[in-house]
Amino acid sequence: MNTSSSQKISIKYILQALGVSAFLAAILVFVMMEVMRGQTEPSYGGDFTLSFRDQPWSFSDHTKKLNVLYIGYAKCPDVCPMSLSVAAQAFQKLSEKELQKVQLVFVSVDHENDTDTEVANYAEQFFSEFVGLSGSEEQLKKTVSQFYSSYLLEKDPSSYLGYSISHTDRLYFLNSKGMVVSTIPNPRDADEVFKMIRAKL
Numbered sequence: 001m002n003t004s005s006s007q008k009i010s011i012k013y014i015l016q017a018l019g020v021s022a023f024l025a026a027i028l029v030f031v032m033m034e035v036m037r038g039q040t041e042p043s044y045g046g047d048f049t050l051s052f053r054d055q056p057w058s059f060s061d062h063t064k065k066l067n068v069l070y071i072g073y074a075k076c077p078d079v080c081p082m083s084l085s086v087a088a089q090a091f092q093k094l095s096e097k098e099l100q101k102v103q104l105v106f107v108s109v110d111h112e113n114d115t116d117t118e119v120a121n122y123a124e125q126f127f128s129e130f131v132g133l134s135g136s137e138e139q140l141k142k143t144v145s146q147f148y149s150s151y152l153l154e155k156d157p158s159s160y161l162g163y164s165i166s167h168t169d170r171l172y173f174l175n176s177k178g179m180v181v182s183t184i185p186n187p188r189d190a191d192e193v194f195k196m197i198r199a200k201l
Contacts, residue, residue: 045179050135065101069172073110074122088126089190
């Protein structure tokens with residue numbers, strides 16, 4: 001066998017070996033991604049303390065298997081009522097057994113105008129078991145930041161309130177430790193919310 005033939009055979013085997021290595025590497029990456037996908041833990045959220053009817057309310061003291069969080073304000077003219085109505089429709093579809101394992105917590109960021117009692121009453125108007133919370137500016141900013149949410153107070157003389165609050169329109173689904181396991185932005189479909197609750201219970 002001449003040198004040229006030997007080189008050709010060597011190159012052939014090298015290319016085959018590289019191909020097998022690349023294939024095995026691809027399989028390894030795929031397997032690792034699947035494992036990570038199944039083991040990924042929520043990375044934001046956590047315990048928080050606000051006020052419920054003038055009493056301290058800590059998430060860790062009232063947690064359930066699944067907790068749905070919505071952040072807005074009680075005097076919101078449009079977005080909050082729509083989102084909470086959709087959530088209420090979803091809760092109405094749950095069985096009594098399921099309702100024992102899930103709760104919705106509504107947090108008002110309008111600390112200057114929404115009292116604890118007003119917020120609690122407002123939340124209960126949508127569904128009797130909804131929990132309405134408020135708190136100090138410091139408490140609210142801390143809580144909102146934990147969930148990567150945001151709000152902005154804007155003076156608006158033309159509105160009936162004289163101001164408006166732009167805020168994140170999103171339902172956060174929390175586990176028993178308050179960590180986010182899923183979200184639904186701009187919730188407008190009760191069936192979507194219902195299916196998410198069922199999937200996470």
